[in-house]
Amino acid sequence: MIWLAAASQTEPSVEDVIDTAEQVTTDTVQEVNQFIKFFNDRIPDLIAFGIQVVLAIIVFIIGSKLIKWVRRIVKRSLERANADTGVSQFIDSLLKFGLYALLIFIIAMRFGVESSSVAALIASAGVAVGLAVQGTLSNFAGGVLILLLKPFTVGDYVIVPQEGIEGTVKEIQIFYTKMATVDNQTVVVPNSILTENSLTNVTARPERQLDLKVGISYDADLKKAKQLIEDMLYSDSTIIQDEDIKVFVDSLGDSSVVIGLRAWVKTEEYWKTRWRLLEQIKLTFDEEGIEIPYNQLTVHMKNEE
Numbered sequence: 001m002i003w004l005a006a007a008s009q010t011e012p013s014v015e016d017v018i019d020t021a022e023q024v025t026t027d028t029v030q031e032v033n034q035f036i037k038f039f040n041d042r043i044p045d046l047i048a049f050g051i052q053v054v055l056a057i058i059v060f061i062i063g064s065k066l067i068k069w070v071r072r073i074v075k076r077s078l079e080r081a082n083a084d085t086g087v088s089q090f091i092d093s094l095l096k097f098g099l100y101a102l103l104i105f106i107i108a109m110r111f112g113v114e115s116s117s118v119a120a121l122i123a124s125a126g127v128a129v130g131l132a133v134q135g136t137l138s139n140f141a142g143g144v145l146i147l148l149l150k151p152f153t154v155g156d157y158v159i160v161p162q163e164g165i166e167g168t169v170k171e172i173q174i175f176y177t178k179m180a181t182v183d184n185q186t187v188v189v190p191n192s193i194l195t196e197n198s199l200t201n202v203t204a205r206p207e208r209q210l211d212l213k214v215g216i217s218y219d220a221d222l223k224k225a226k227q228l229i230e231d232m233l234y235s236d237s238t239i240i241q242d243e244d245i246k247v248f249v250d251s252l253g254d255s256s257v258v259i260g261l262r263a264w265v266k267t268e269e270y271w272k273t274r275w276r277l278l279e280q281i282k283l284t285f286d287e288e289g290i291e292i293p294y295n296q297l298t299v300h301m302k303n304e305e
Contacts, residue, residue, distance in 0.1 A: 216305030
């Protein structure tokens with residue numbers, strides 16, 4: 001009986017449970033009411049912020065359209081002025097970068113950012129950004145030098161031996177130059193690399209000298225071999241006949257007499273002519289019995305009695 005009495009005293013009564021539930025409900029309702037009141041108080045601010053975001057998006061869209069229109073007008077003006085393709089591409093990329101930066105600045109001001117604050121922010125971050133983008137600034141300066149000095153233009157075939165880079169120039173941008181390799185891969189080269197290293201512009205001139213060397217055996221008829229090569233050069237339609245055509249003995253090698261030939265061809269015909277002449281020389285020498293030797297060693301044995 002004593003145990004039952006103690007248990008009945010420790011167990012919560014129904015009234016206590018109801019009171020606790022009512023207290024929890026009251027607290028929850030108060031918190032919800034506070035949240036609703038806070039939300040209602042902030043509705044005007046949220047609406048204003050939403051309007052600002054919508055206006056910013058509209059300004060950005062309209063600004064992008066205007067930027068494209070301005071770039072198109074400038075591009076057509078440069079084309080009418082017969083400006084270099086590289087200069088046109090550089091100005092277009094520079095104009096795009098500057099106009100989008102101005103557009104973002106205008107949108108920031110639409111959100112209430114003061115121009116003085118933006119200027120102060122730019123000034124304070126200028127040193128840090130300058131240190132961080134030293135390479136980028138070098139590339140920009142390299143792009144300007146390329147356009148001013150014109151070591152190459154769009155369409156030229158350029159070789160940078162120090163970097164193992166070569167290809168046809170496709171685009172000259174603010175910070176980099178795009179080149180296409182022989183197998184049509186695109187190589188993006190920072191402008192600073194092209195201005196800080198020596199490079200070879202293969203197609204800078206409309207004509208290019210063809211310089212070949214062919215070795216013949218010491219037992220072969222040297223004059224006949226030279227005459228055969230001369231006949232090939234004078235009868236080849238891609239060889240520029242108004243320029244010097246030379247066939248000469250270049251050197252006396254270990255196992256062959258090296259004949260050199262020099263002639264001029266159009267730059268775009270260089271490789272086709274080179275490959276065709278090498279094949280033609282080999283076939284003609286085979287028909288005429290003129291041996292083209294390979295490296296070999298002749299050993300003479302002395303008989304001792």
